[in-house]
Amino acid sequence: MHNFEYHRAGSLADAASALKKAGEDGKLMAGGQTLIPTLKLRLAQPSAVIDLSGIKELASIKAGAGEVTIGAGATHAAVAASKDVQGKIKALADLAAHIGDRQVRHRGTIGGSLANNDPAADYPAAVLALGATIVTNQRKIAADEFFKGLFETALKPGEIITAVSFPAPEKAAYMKFANPASRFALVGVFVAKTKGGVRVAVTGAGESGVFRSAALEKALSGNFSAKAIEGVAMPAKGLNSDIHASAEYRAHLIGVMAKRAVAAAG
Amino acid sequence: MAPLDTGIGAAVRRREDARFLTGRGTYTDDINRPGQAHAYILRSPHAHATIKKVDIKKAKSSPGVIAVYTGEDFKPINGVPCGWLVTGKNNKPMIEPKHPIIAEGKARHVGDPVAVVIAETKAEARDAAEKIDIDYGALPAVVDMKAALKGGGKSVHDAAPDNLCFDWELGDKAATDAAFAKAAHVTTLDLVNNRLVPNALEPRAAIGDYDKATGEHTLYTTSQNPHVIRLLMGAFVLGIPEHKLRVVSPDVGGGFGSKIYHYAEEALVTWAAKQLGRPVKWTADRSESFMSDAHGRDHVSHVELALDKDNKFLGFRFETLANMGAYLSTFAPCIPTYLHGTLLAGNYSTPAIHTNVKAVFTNTVPVDAYRGAGRPEATFMIERVIDKAARELKTDPAELRRKNYIKPEQFPYQTPVALMYDIGNYGATLDQVLKLSDPGGYAQRKAASKAKGKLRGRGIASYIEACGIAPSNVVGSLGARAGLYEAATVRVNPTGSVVVFTGSHSHGQGHETTFAQVVSSMLGIPMESIEISHGDTNRVPFGMGTYGSRSIAVGGTAIHNAVNKIIAKGKKIAAHMLEAAEADIEFKNGKFTVAGTDRSKAFGEIALAAYVPHKYPLETVEPGLDETAFYDPKNFTFPAGSYVCEVEVDPDTGVVEIQSFAAADDFGRIINPMIVEGQVHGGLAQGIGQALTEACVYDKNGQLQTGSFMDYCMPRAQDVPNFKVAHSVTACTHNPLGVKGCGEAGAIGAPPTVINAIVDALQEYGVEHIDMPATPHRVWKAIQDAKARKR
The missing domain is CATH 3.30.465.10 (Uridine Diphospho-n-acetylenolpyruvylglucosamine Reductase; domain 3)
Structure with a gap:
C-alpha cells in the first residue's frame, strides 16, 4: 500500500475534525474490511485514514x-x-x-x-x-x-x-444465495412484514445495488405466504450478468430466495 | 522384513507434521540472506500488445531502487526452455518459440513480465514499478482455441501464424475407422476439460545468491525438483556449470505440478544477484500466482465410442484441442500427448483407438501439468462417453464397464496406444466400491431425496493412470529431453544412524515418514535413527523430483536398492568379523547372523566397524558405509480403481451437494495406509473442485476474470463429504516394493464420477451432459435448456 497519515479517533468530534483537516483525500475506516484490501491492492490512495474503531460511543x-x-x-x-x-x-x-x-x-x-x-x-x-x-x-x-x-x-x-x-417488524427473514467463490450475496432477499406494510429488498442482483421489489411486495401484501409469490414474474432487466450468474438466473433466484425467506419468517 | 511397528504397512503418523503444524517449517520466503534486495516484477496488463517503448528513468531514481531491467537487458540471454519435444504428423516437430525471461517487444498474456525493479525493500520496488512508463500497442487477443486455429491475422507467435504448436496423433486410424464402420452402436460426446489455476497454499518464491569469492550461485526456490531446475537453468538459460550452481528447495507448501517447471523468475533473481553482487529475493503474491503459475487442463474434445451388438467396445475415437497458453512451459507438450493419448485405453480391452491432438497457442498463461496431468483429461473423456453409452443402451453403467474391463488373466496387456499394463484387477476394485456404496439402498435414498424436493443421482467411474514416471529410454524416444530415473544415497553413520539423501522432493507427500518406514523395515532400525534429506543439490547426489505419482515407485525403489547395497556390504564385513563365509551370513531384524548359529553382529556394530576398521577385511572391502543407487524404472506403474458418488441436486437453485463418495483403489503394496488415505482424500477434494467449483475464465480480450479467490472458487470443507476409502492390491511386477503410487488418483477419478452422478440426477429432464464445473448456475441452465428442448 501507499503511505498515508493514520489517525485513530478518540471521539466522534475528533474523527469529524480529523476528516475535515484531511480534506477530500481523507478516508474513514471502520472495520477496514473493504478499505484494507483496497489499500493493499493499491486501488486507493488516501492521504489520511481516520480510524473509527476506537470510538466507544459508536x-x-x-x-x-x-x-x-x-x-x-x-x-x-x-x-x-x-x-x-x-x-x-x-x-x-x-x-x-x-x-x-x-x-x-x-x-x-x-x-x-x-x-x-x-x-x-x-x-x-x-x-x-x-x-x-x-x-x-x-x-x-x-x-x-x-x-x-x-x-x-x-x-x-x-x-x-x-x-x-x-x-421491529411483525415478521422478517433474510435468505442469501451466496456466490460460490466470494460468499457475497449472489442474490439476497430480505422480506419484512412491517407496520407500514410488506417490504422486500434485494441485494446482490441489481445493476445499481440494493432495491425494493414492488412486484413481490404487492404479491405478499395480500397474502404473506410463499404461495403468493408463485407466478410473480421477475424480470431480468436491470439485473447483473457476470461469470457467476446471468441476469435470468439472478431473477429466478430472487423468486426462490423470496419464497424461502417468507417461509422462514413464518 | 523386521517386525517393527514403524515398518512397511504401518500407519505411522507423519513425522514432518510437528514442524508444519507449529509453524516451524522453513519455506523459501522464510529465508533471508545478508544484504538481500527485493525484486518486483511489473507484468503486462494486456493479453497481447507490442511494447513500443519502456521508460524507466523515473523508476530508477525512485527511493531505494538498485536496478531496473527490461526485456532489452535479457535479450542476450536464452529463454526458458521446454523439456519435451513433441513430433506431430508427418514428422513435423512442434513449434517452439522463445520464452523470454522478460518480454521482448511483445507481451503475450496478462501477467507476462515486462520489467523488473530491484530495490532495498519490496514496497520500494513496487512503488518504483508504478513509475515505469510503458507505451503499449494493444493487439487483438487470441483466446478461443477454435478461433485461434483459423489464424485470421491474429497470431500469438509469428512462427505459428495459425497458432498451431503441433498436430499429433496416436493409434491406428484405419483400424479405428473400420471398427466404427461395423459398430452396432456409436455414442458421441463433446466436452470441455475446464482450465484450472493450481493455487498451492504457498505462492512461488525465489532467492538468487552469488558468492563472489567462490563464483558459486545459490538459488533457493519453491520447486518440486531442484536438480531439474539446476539442469534447465544452468545449462540452457544462464550457462552456469553444475558445480557452480546450488539449488535449494526447502519446505514447499504444495505443488500439484505447478512447481515442477523452471520459471523465468528463478533465472531472473539468479542473474540479477550476480549483476548486483547482492542476494535478490522475489515472492509472488496471490494475484501474481493467478497470472504467472502454469495453469492446468484446458482441453476441448470430441469423443466417440463404438460398440458391437453385445455391448463390447470396438473402438474409441478422440479429437482434442489442447491449450498451451502463450509459451511452452517445461512439460506442456507431453501433457496432452504422452500422458494423455497413451491413457486412452482406460481400463478396457478396446481393440482400436485413435486420437488426434492439436496443441494451440493462445494469449493466456502457459498451461502445463496439474495433479493428474493429461490422465484426468483422458479419464474424463472415456468415463463420460461410457456413461452416456450405458444410458443409450439401457444397461447398467457398472456392468458395461465390467464387461469391457481388461481381465486379470490378460496381463501383461498391450494397449493399442503404446502402453503395456503389467498388472491389475479392475473387477476387484469395482466389487469393493459397489460394496462400499450400497447400490441396494439407492432406490430408497432416491425416494427420500425426492420427498425433500431434491433430485438424487448416482455416478460411477473407473480410472487407470500411468505413474512411476518413467523408463528413460521410452520417454527419450518420445521426445523427453531428460531421463526420468531417481537417485538415492543411504549414508550409515559410525554409530548406526542413517541419513537418506533422496532426489524425490516432498511438498506435502510425507516422504520423511514413508521413506523412513521403508528403511526401517529393511534395516530393522527404528524411525528415530533415520533422517530423510531432500531438496538441496549440494547434499543429494542427483534427482529428478516429485510429480506423476513417482516418488515411492521410482525414488522409493532407488532407496530400496541403495539399502540393499548397504546390506550386501554389511554381510562382507560381518563375514570377516564372525569368521564365516559371506554366503552364510543372513541379515534379519537388524542383525547379521551366521546361518544356523547364534553368532551375530548388530547392524550398529557393523556400522562402527566400517568406520573404525580395526578388525576389517581391508584387502577386499573399503571402509565406510555409504551407498548410492540410481533406479530407472522398467515400465510405468498402473494404479487403477473405481469410484461411486451420490449427489442431490436442488432443482430450484441448481445447487449440487455430494451425499456420499466411495473410492476403491489399487495402488499396489502400500507403505503407510494413513498417508495413502490422506493422498486419496486430497486428490478427491481437488477432483471435486474441478467438477463443481473451479474454473479459470478469460474474457474475449484475454483478461483473466478469475484473478482472485473472490471469483475463482476453490472447494471448501463443506463441499467435500466424508469419504469411504478401500484398497485392493495387485503388486507392481517390476519394482521390488511392488508399489504403484497414489498421489493423483483422486483428482483423476473424481471428476467423471461426480459429473456422471449429476447427469444421472437430471435424467427426468433428459440432460445428457454438463460441462465442469457444474456450478449452480450451470446446472440450473442445463435444466432450463432441457425443458425448453422438450417444449
Whole structure:
C-alpha cells in the first residue's frame, strides 16, 4: 500500500475534525474490511485514514420500545450475539451471523458496510426492507433515501454514520444465495412484514445495488405466504450478468430466495 | 522384513507434521540472506500488445531502487526452455518459440513480465514499478482455441501464424475407422476439460545468491525438483556449470505440478544477484500466482465410442484441442500427448483407438501439468462417453464397464496406444466400491431425496493412470529431453544412524515418514535413527523430483536398492568379523547372523566397524558405509480403481451437494495406509473442485476474470463429504516394493464420477451432459435448456 497519515479517533468530534483537516483525500475506516484490501491492492490512495474503531460511543446496541438502535461501530459478531437484536429482530441477527467469515464478522461493522454500500453486501437489504433510519453526525436519513447506486450513498463529505435505528417488524427473514467463490450475496432477499406494510429488498442482483421489489411486495401484501409469490414474474432487466450468474438466473433466484425467506419468517 | 511397528504397512503418523503444524517449517520466503534486495516484477496488463517503448528513468531514481531491467537487458540471454519435444504428423516437430525471461517487444498474456525493479525493500520496488512508463500497442487477443486455429491475422507467435504448436496423433486410424464402420452402436460426446489455476497454499518464491569469492550461485526456490531446475537453468538459460550452481528447495507448501517447471523468475533473481553482487529475493503474491503459475487442463474434445451388438467396445475415437497458453512451459507438450493419448485405453480391452491432438497457442498463461496431468483429461473423456453409452443402451453403467474391463488373466496387456499394463484387477476394485456404496439402498435414498424436493443421482467411474514416471529410454524416444530415473544415497553413520539423501522432493507427500518406514523395515532400525534429506543439490547426489505419482515407485525403489547395497556390504564385513563365509551370513531384524548359529553382529556394530576398521577385511572391502543407487524404472506403474458418488441436486437453485463418495483403489503394496488415505482424500477434494467449483475464465480480450479467490472458487470443507476409502492390491511386477503410487488418483477419478452422478440426477429432464464445473448456475441452465428442448 501507499503511505498515508493514520489517525485513530478518540471521539466522534475528533474523527469529524480529523476528516475535515484531511480534506477530500481523507478516508474513514471502520472495520477496514473493504478499505484494507483496497489499500493493499493499491486501488486507493488516501492521504489520511481516520480510524473509527476506537470510538466507544459508536459500538453500543440499545433496544427501545419497538425498535433497536445499533451503533455504527457495532461489529457483525456483536449484532449477531446481541440479545436485544435477537429478541426484537431475529432476522437481523441471523443476517449478521452469516456475513463473510468469522474474521470479517469480528472486524467489520454495520456503519462501515452501509457507508461502503457494496452491491452484494447483506446489510443494505435489511436496512431497506425494515425501513431503518440511518443516523449521522449531522442528520437522520430514511433507508429509502440512503442507497444511491453502486458504492454510492446519500452521505455528504464529512458526514459520519453514528447509528442505525431499526423498527421491529411483525415478521422478517433474510435468505442469501451466496456466490460460490466470494460468499457475497449472489442474490439476497430480505422480506419484512412491517407496520407500514410488506417490504422486500434485494441485494446482490441489481445493476445499481440494493432495491425494493414492488412486484413481490404487492404479491405478499395480500397474502404473506410463499404461495403468493408463485407466478410473480421477475424480470431480468436491470439485473447483473457476470461469470457467476446471468441476469435470468439472478431473477429466478430472487423468486426462490423470496419464497424461502417468507417461509422462514413464518 | 523386521517386525517393527514403524515398518512397511504401518500407519505411522507423519513425522514432518510437528514442524508444519507449529509453524516451524522453513519455506523459501522464510529465508533471508545478508544484504538481500527485493525484486518486483511489473507484468503486462494486456493479453497481447507490442511494447513500443519502456521508460524507466523515473523508476530508477525512485527511493531505494538498485536496478531496473527490461526485456532489452535479457535479450542476450536464452529463454526458458521446454523439456519435451513433441513430433506431430508427418514428422513435423512442434513449434517452439522463445520464452523470454522478460518480454521482448511483445507481451503475450496478462501477467507476462515486462520489467523488473530491484530495490532495498519490496514496497520500494513496487512503488518504483508504478513509475515505469510503458507505451503499449494493444493487439487483438487470441483466446478461443477454435478461433485461434483459423489464424485470421491474429497470431500469438509469428512462427505459428495459425497458432498451431503441433498436430499429433496416436493409434491406428484405419483400424479405428473400420471398427466404427461395423459398430452396432456409436455414442458421441463433446466436452470441455475446464482450465484450472493450481493455487498451492504457498505462492512461488525465489532467492538468487552469488558468492563472489567462490563464483558459486545459490538459488533457493519453491520447486518440486531442484536438480531439474539446476539442469534447465544452468545449462540452457544462464550457462552456469553444475558445480557452480546450488539449488535449494526447502519446505514447499504444495505443488500439484505447478512447481515442477523452471520459471523465468528463478533465472531472473539468479542473474540479477550476480549483476548486483547482492542476494535478490522475489515472492509472488496471490494475484501474481493467478497470472504467472502454469495453469492446468484446458482441453476441448470430441469423443466417440463404438460398440458391437453385445455391448463390447470396438473402438474409441478422440479429437482434442489442447491449450498451451502463450509459451511452452517445461512439460506442456507431453501433457496432452504422452500422458494423455497413451491413457486412452482406460481400463478396457478396446481393440482400436485413435486420437488426434492439436496443441494451440493462445494469449493466456502457459498451461502445463496439474495433479493428474493429461490422465484426468483422458479419464474424463472415456468415463463420460461410457456413461452416456450405458444410458443409450439401457444397461447398467457398472456392468458395461465390467464387461469391457481388461481381465486379470490378460496381463501383461498391450494397449493399442503404446502402453503395456503389467498388472491389475479392475473387477476387484469395482466389487469393493459397489460394496462400499450400497447400490441396494439407492432406490430408497432416491425416494427420500425426492420427498425433500431434491433430485438424487448416482455416478460411477473407473480410472487407470500411468505413474512411476518413467523408463528413460521410452520417454527419450518420445521426445523427453531428460531421463526420468531417481537417485538415492543411504549414508550409515559410525554409530548406526542413517541419513537418506533422496532426489524425490516432498511438498506435502510425507516422504520423511514413508521413506523412513521403508528403511526401517529393511534395516530393522527404528524411525528415530533415520533422517530423510531432500531438496538441496549440494547434499543429494542427483534427482529428478516429485510429480506423476513417482516418488515411492521410482525414488522409493532407488532407496530400496541403495539399502540393499548397504546390506550386501554389511554381510562382507560381518563375514570377516564372525569368521564365516559371506554366503552364510543372513541379515534379519537388524542383525547379521551366521546361518544356523547364534553368532551375530548388530547392524550398529557393523556400522562402527566400517568406520573404525580395526578388525576389517581391508584387502577386499573399503571402509565406510555409504551407498548410492540410481533406479530407472522398467515400465510405468498402473494404479487403477473405481469410484461411486451420490449427489442431490436442488432443482430450484441448481445447487449440487455430494451425499456420499466411495473410492476403491489399487495402488499396489502400500507403505503407510494413513498417508495413502490422506493422498486419496486430497486428490478427491481437488477432483471435486474441478467438477463443481473451479474454473479459470478469460474474457474475449484475454483478461483473466478469475484473478482472485473472490471469483475463482476453490472447494471448501463443506463441499467435500466424508469419504469411504478401500484398497485392493495387485503388486507392481517390476519394482521390488511392488508399489504403484497414489498421489493423483483422486483428482483423476473424481471428476467423471461426480459429473456422471449429476447427469444421472437430471435424467427426468433428459440432460445428457454438463460441462465442469457444474456450478449452480450451470446446472440450473442445463435444466432450463432441457425443458425448453422438450417444449
